[in-house]
Amino acid sequence: MISRQQLIEQIKRKKSFLCVGLDVDIEKIPHFLLDHADPIFEFNRQIIDATRDLCIAYKPNSAFYEACGVKGLESLAKTWKYLPADCLSIIDAKRGDIGNTSDMYARAFFDEKASGLGFDAITVAPYMGHDSVSSYLNYPGKWVILLALTSSAGSKDFQYLSTEDGFLYEAVVKKAVTWAGPDRLMFVVGATKGCEFTDIRKFAPDNFLLVPGVGAQGGSLEEVCKYGITKDCGLIVNSSRSIIYASNGKDFAEAARAEALKIQVQMKAELEKAGII
Amino acid sequence: MISRQQLIEQIKRKKSFLCVGLDVDIEKIPHFLLDHADPIFEFNRQIIDATRDLCIAYKPNSAFYEACGVKGLESLAKTWKYLPADCLSIIDAKRGDIGNTSDMYARAFFDEKASGLGFDAITVAPYMGHDSVSSYLNYPGKWVILLALTSSAGSKDFQYLSTEDGFLYEAVVKKAVTWAGPDRLMFVVGATKGCEFTDIRKFAPDNFLLVPGVGAQGGSLEEVCKYGITKDCGLIVNSSRSIIYASNGKDFAEAARAEALKIQVQMKAELEKAGII
Numbered sequence: 001m002i003s004r005q006q007l008i009e010q011i012k013r014k015k016s017f018l019c020v021g022l023d024v025d026i027e028k029i030p031h032f033l034l035d036h037a038d039p040i041f042e043f044n045r046q047i048i049d050a051t052r053d054l055c056i057a058y059k060p061n062s063a064f065y066e067a068c069g070v071k072g073l074e075s076l077a078k079t080w081k082y083l084p085a086d087c088l089s090i091i092d093a094k095r096g097d098i099g100n101t102s103d104m105y106a107r108a109f110f111d112e113k114a115s116g117l118g119f120d121a122i123t124v125a126p127y128m129g130h131d132s133v134s135s136y137l138n139y140p141g142k143w144v145i146l147l148a149l150t151s152s153a154g155s156k157d158f159q160y161l162s163t164e165d166g167f168l169y170e171a172v173v174k175k176a177v178t179w180a181g182p183d184r185l186m187f188v189v190g191a192t193k194g195c196e197f198t199d200i201r202k203f204a205p206d207n208f209l210l211v212p213g214v215g216a217q218g219g220s221l222e223e224v225c226k227y228g229i230t231k232d233c234g235l236i237v238n239s240s241r242s243i244i245y246a247s248n249g250k251d252f253a254e255a256a257r258a259e260a261l262k263i264q265v266q267m268k269a270e271l272e273k274a275g276i277i
Numbered sequence: 278m279i280s281r282q283q284l285i286e287q288i289k290r291k292k293s294f295l296c297v298g299l300d301v302d303i304e305k306i307p308h309f310l311l312d313h314a315d316p317i318f319e320f321n322r323q324i325i326d327a328t329r330d331l332c333i334a335y336k337p338n339s340a341f342y343e344a345c346g347v348k349g350l351e352s353l354a355k356t357w358k359y360l361p362a363d364c365l366s367i368i369d370a371k372r373g374d375i376g377n378t379s380d381m382y383a384r385a386f387f388d389e390k391a392s393g394l395g396f397d398a399i400t401v402a403p404y405m406g407h408d409s410v411s412s413y414l415n416y417p418g419k420w421v422i423l424l425a426l427t428s429s430a431g432s433k434d435f436q437y438l439s440t441e442d443g444f445l446y447e448a449v450v451k452k453a454v455t456w457a458g459p460d461r462l463m464f465v466v467g468a469t470k471g472c473e474f475t476d477i478r479k480f481a482p483d484n485f486l487l488v489p490g491v492g493a494q495g496g497s498l499e500e501v502c503k504y505g506i507t508k509d510c511g512l513i514v515n516s517s518r519s520i521i522y523a524s525n526g527k528d529f530a531e532a533a534r535a536e537a538l539k540i541q542v543q544m545k546a547e548l549e550k551a552g553i554i
Binding site: 063073107156168171 | 300374434
C-alpha cells in the first residue's frame with residue numbers, strides 16, 4: 001500500500017514520476033524468451049529489475065494478460081508479486097459496472113486472498129457513475145484512477161461532448177472529486193494537448209493525474225509538465241511500448257533501462273524546474 | 278456463432294427472449310456444492326441443464342469469475358464450453374480501452390485458441406469511443422453490446438447529462454449506430470423506466486436491446502415490452518439473481534427452472550400480444 005505522502009517522497013527520492021506500463025504481448029517479446037516456462041513473467045521480471053530505481057509505479061494492462069487466458073492470469077499474478085514494494089502497483093483494467101459487480105472486481109484486483117492479486121490502484125471507467133467507484137474505495141488505502149480524458153482517436157466521440165456541465169470529461173472530474181479526496185482518487189488524463197491540463201487542474205488541483213500517451217502515443221513530457229505539474233508533482237507519466245519494446249534482442253532489458261533513464265533524466269529536469277527537488 | 282436471423286428463429290421456437298445471467302458468487306451458491314472440485318462450474322452446469330429450453334442466451338458476468346482468480350477463469354472457460362450451441366453466449370465484461378488494447382480484450386473473449394474463451398457477444402463501455410468497439414467488430418459474426426442506459430443508481434451521474442446531442446445515452450446510441458448495423462450491434466438498456474425505450478427506439482429501431490434489471494433490480498417485463506418490443510422481438514431480457522439463487526438448497530436447479538419458466542410464460546404472452554408468435 002502506497003499513501004499519497006509515500007508517493008510524493010518516492011518521486012523526490014528517485015527524481016522520477018515515471019510509470020512503466022507492462023502491456024506485454026506474447027507476440028512482441030524477444031523470441032528467445034519463449035523457451036521459458038512463463039515467457040511473459042520472465043520478460044516482466046527482467047524489465048522490472050532493469051527499471052525499478054528509475055520509476056515509481058508499474059502498470060500492467062489487464063487485457064494483455066487476459067488475452068492468454070488462464071496462463072496469462074498466472075503470469076499477471078506472478079508479476080504482481082514481483083513488483084517492488086516501494087512502487088505503486090496499478091492494474092489498468094478500466095472496469096465499470098453496477099455496485100454488486102464492482103464489489104467483485106474490487107475482490108479480483110485488490111483482495112489477494114480471494115484472487116491472488118492485491119494491486120494498490122485500479123483504473124476505472126466512469127460511465128456507470130458512483131456505483132462503479134465506491135466498491136474500490138471501500139478498501140482502505142487503495143486508489144481509484146478514474147478515466148477522464150484519454151489519448152485515443154475515439155476520445156473525441158463522447159469525452160468532448162458539450163454537456164450542461166462543460167465537456168463530458170470536465171463533468172466527470174467535477175462530480176468525481178465529490179466522491180473521494182486526492183489521497184484516494186487520481187484521474188487518467190491523455191496527453192495529446194497539454195493545455196487541457198489547465199482545465200482539469202481547475203477542478204482537480206491536487207489530484208495525481210496518470211498520463212498515458214507520452215512516447216508511442218505521441219505526447220510531450222514538457223507540455224504535460226508545463227500545464228499539469230503541481231507543488232507535489234501531481235503527475236504519474238506512463239510509458240509502455242517505447243520502454244518495454246526498446247529492443248527485441250537479448251539486450252531488451254538494458255535497452256528498456258536506457259529508454260527509462262532517458263525519460264527519468266527529463267523528469268528530473270522538470271522536477272527541478274518546478275522547484276520540487 | 279448466432280446470427281440475427283438465428284436469434285429471431287430461436288425466440289419464436291422457444292417462445293422466450295430470456296437471458297440467464299450467470300453472476301455466480303462462490304459465497305452464495307448452495308453449500309453442498311463446495312465439495313465439488315469446481316463448485317462454480319458444477320453450479321452453472323446444473324443451472325444450464327435446468328433452463329436451456331427456456332432461454333435463448335446465457336450471460337456470465339466476468340467480474341464474478343475474476344474475483345476467484347485463476348480458478349475462476351477456469352470455471353468460466355468450462356462454463357463457456359458447456360453452453361448450448363443454439364443459445365447466444367454473452368460475456369458481460371463491459372470492457373473499453375484504446376484500439377491496441379481492445380484488440381487484446383477481443384482476443385481474450387472471442388479467440389478460443391488464444392484464451393480458451395470464444396463467446397458470441399461482449400458488453401462494451403462507450404466512454405473511449407469508436408476505438409473501444411472496432412476491435413470486436415473485426416471478428417466476423419460476433420456481436421458488440423454497447424452500454425447505453427444502465428439500471429443502477431449511478432446511471433444518473435453521467436448518462437442523463439444533457440449534451441449538445443441529447444442525453445449522453447442518446448448521443449451514445451446515435452453515434453454507435455453509424456459504426457455497425459443491427460446484425461452486429463446491440464445496446465444495454467436498463468429497465469427502470471419503460472418509457473425510455475421509446476426514446477432509444479427512435480435511434481435504434483431494429484437493434485436488439487439487452488435489458489438487465491428485470492427481477493432483482495426491479496424492472497417490469499410488461500413495461501419493457503410495451504415500449505421496447507419490435508416486429509422481430511428486438512429484446513433480450515436478462516434475469517440473474519432471481520433465477521440462479523431461487524433456492525439455496527438441494528433443489529436449487531429445479532427452483533431456478535421454476536423461476537425461469539414463470540418468466541418464459543410471461544414472455545410467451547408478450548410475444549403473442551405483439552403478434553410475433
